[in-house]
Amino acid sequence: MFKTMIIFLEATNSNNNKNCKITGAMPKYTHPLIYDFVNYCRDIIDIGDSKIIVNFKQVKENEIGFVNFANVLNGKNLIIINKNASHPFLLKYISHELTHVKQIAKKELDIKNGFFVWKNEQNISIKEYNDIIKRYDFETYKNLEWEKEAYANQNNILNSYLNSDSFKNLNDQNTDPTLKFILQNAF
Numbered sequence: 001m002f003k004t005m006i007i008f009l010e011a012t013n014s015n016n017n018k019n020c021k022i023t024g025a026m027p028k029y030t031h032p033l034i035y036d037f038v039n040y041c042r043d044i045i046d047i048g049d050s051k052i053i054v055n056f057k058q059v060k061e062n063e064i065g066f067v068n069f070a071n072v073l074n075g076k077n078l079i080i081i082n083k084n085a086s087h088p089f090l091l092k093y094i095s096h097e098l099t100h101v102k103q104i105a106k107k108e109l110d111i112k113n114g115f116f117v118w119k120n121e122q123n124i125s126i127k128e129y130n131d132i133i134k135r136y137d138f139e140t141y142k143n144l145e146w147e148k149e150a151y152a153n154q155n156n157i158l159n160s161y162l163n164s165d166s167f168k169n170l171n172d173q174n175t176d177p178t179l180k181f182i183l184q185n186a187f
């Protein structure tokens with residue numbers, strides 16, 4: 001326990017983590033993995049150095065994660081991830097939601113006059129979007145232009161990360177036995 005706390009404190013105080021905060025129900029031994037992955041995603045997704053808050057909590061049934069549109073517009077890049085997701089899923093959905101953070105921050109995705117606007121073209125109304133969500137119409141949802149990019153990123157970025165020096169270094173340098181087990185067996 002003491003060794004795990006030291007690793008967590010080192011990770012929390014690291015300069016690499018100053019623009020990432022983890023809140024909620026994710027065990028502390030997983031924090032170095034989350035920090036490393038968010039930092040890896042920064043360049044690939046082009047989200048810059050803006051602060052990212054990853055909150056792990058219980059979400060609605062059939063939800064894995066989400067980002068609050070209004071919060072991103074106000075500079076609060078808070079993403080919510082299901083606390084019960086497996087490690088591969090939670091990393092996938094972090095990259096998925098970070099894609100939406102980038103889209104909103106760069107005004108690729110916007111809301112104007114009750115419509116979602118994708119790259120300056122009106123797409124669907126908020127009402128239509130909410131109907132898709134209520135019906136759990138996954139096929140329509142995943143084919144929304146902004147979702148296509150996010151779903152592509154969630155798979156491509158995880159695969160890239162798992163083959164990266166960043167992941168290898170985290171695995172090699174980590175001494176926490178629980179995180180070491182996760183790194184070597186969950187992916």
